[in-house]
Every structure is written in C-alpha cells, then in structure tokens.
C-alpha cells in the first residue's frame with residue numbers, strides 16, 4: 001500500500017480576477033519523484049508554493065504528511081525542504097558560512113562538510129557561492145534543502161540552464177535523495193528529464209491537471225490512440241552524440 005504524503009483537493013488560486021489554479025486534485029506518494037509539468041503560466045509554481053505554505057490559496061484543501069496547511073503551517077515547514085533561487089545566496093560567503101547561516105535559521109547543527117559530501121562539493125567548502133558553476137550552485141541549493149532532514153523536498157526547475165553533464169549529475173543526486181527515503185516534487189520543462197526521473201507525472205495546462213500517470217503509461221496511452229511519430233526515429237539523438245563526444249564527466253570542478 002502506498003502512503004499518500006501530500007493530498008491536494010479542489011485547490012483553487014485566483015489572482016484577482018485571474019484564475020491561476022482551477023480546482024485541481026492529486027496525491028503524492030511517499031518515496032516517489034513526482035513531476036509537475038506544463039507550459040509557462042500553467043500554475044505549477046503557484047501550486048508548489050501553496051503546498052509549501054508560502055502562498056495563500058483561494059479555496060480547497062491541502063494536507064502534507066497528515067497536517068492541514070490551514071492549521072499547521074509551522075509543523076509543515078519543519079518537514080519540508082524548499083529550494084531557493086541560487087541568486088538568493090549571499091555571494092561573498094563561503095559554502096561553510098552559508099550552511100551555518102541555514103543551521104541558525106533552522107535551529108540545526110548539521111556538519112557543513114558532511115552535508116557538502118552528500119552533493120559532492122566537499123572540495124569547495126572554502127569557495128564563495130559566487131565562484132561556483134551553474135551545476136555546482138544547483139547542487140549546493142539542493143544541499144540546503146536537506147539541512148532539516150526533510151520528508152519532502154520541492155525543486156522548481158532545478159536543471160534549467162545546466163549543461164548535459166551537470167543535468168545528468170543532478171538526476172543521479174535527485175535519485176539518491178529519493179532512494180534515501182525523501183519524497184521529491186520537481187518541475188521541469190525537459191521531457192527527457194521527466195521521463196528518466198519521475199515515477200509519476202501530472203501535466204498541468206491553464207490551471208488544470210489534464211493528465212496524471214507514470215511516464216510509461218502516458219506514452220503507452222498515446223500510442224494506443226494510433227499516434228505515430230511523423231518520421232523514422234534514429235537509434236540515437238543529438239544529445240547522445242554530445243555526451244558520446246564530450247563524456248559524462250562533470251566540468252567546472
């Protein structure tokens with residue numbers, strides 16, 4: 001039996017007259033990587049921020065690990081990790097200093113080096129956040145979501161702008177976090193990423209969830225309608241070429 005760690009029911013969010021989220025309902029299971037996909041403006045970030053207790057809903061109900069967002073927002077904050085935009089880090093502080101700052105915020109005493117090891121940044125402990133590459137910054141910001149040993153982490157477009165090597169490296173990290181028992185909710189515009197990474201996906205458009213299933217089921221359902229790709233697909237694509245030529249090894253280390 002799968003345990004529902006998040007339950008969203010009839011969630012509505014209006015910004016004035018504009019209906020950004022139009023009565024959506026879905027569950028997230030404990031221990032899965034759940035993807036929220038959809039074009040820009042679909043309502044993904046709004047939905048995540050409401051679940052994270054950072055934004056007010058208009059109506060509907062949301063439970064996180066059995067806690068009602070209306071009644072227990074502070075309890076919910078203690079069991080979730082939210083990835084901040086990397087631009088939000090003080091650029092002149094070292095990674096150790098930043099982790100200690102977060103330790104203070106969360107009232108925790110996580111050892112900075114142990115945390116940095118989890119995301120393969122232990123060599124960078126003396127570096128300032130402004131000196132990190134894009135992939136390293138993303139890894140560091142994921143590390144900061146883990147400080148309070150959360151049950152669930154929320155990643156809003158964590159791989160946007162990364163090179164293919166850094167993207168793959170981040171997929172491995174996210175899988176590792178899931179395998180260690182943390183539930184992951186992620187948004188992405190990369191369908192290959194969602195297909196590789198997510199156990200289940202909700203596709204949102206114009207404030208509604210138009211489909212929710214595993215990536216495999218979604219593809220099978222489309223094929224069952226008689227859909228065929230317009231042209232013969234080659235046994236490799238340009239990304240395969242790129243990785244084959246440049247290798248999987250991370251850069252900017």
Ligand code: ADP
Nearest residue numbers: 015018020038039040041042043044045046047
């Ligand atoms: P997504 O993350 O899927 O791109 P968002 O949740 O950020 O979508 O936004 C959904 C819609 O709500 C968009 O049309 C956006 O312009 C609008 N929106 C988001 N935040 C606000 C806000 N604070 N005030 C007014 N409209 C907003």
Ligand code: MG
Nearest residue numbers: 044045046156
């Ligand atoms: Mg968004």
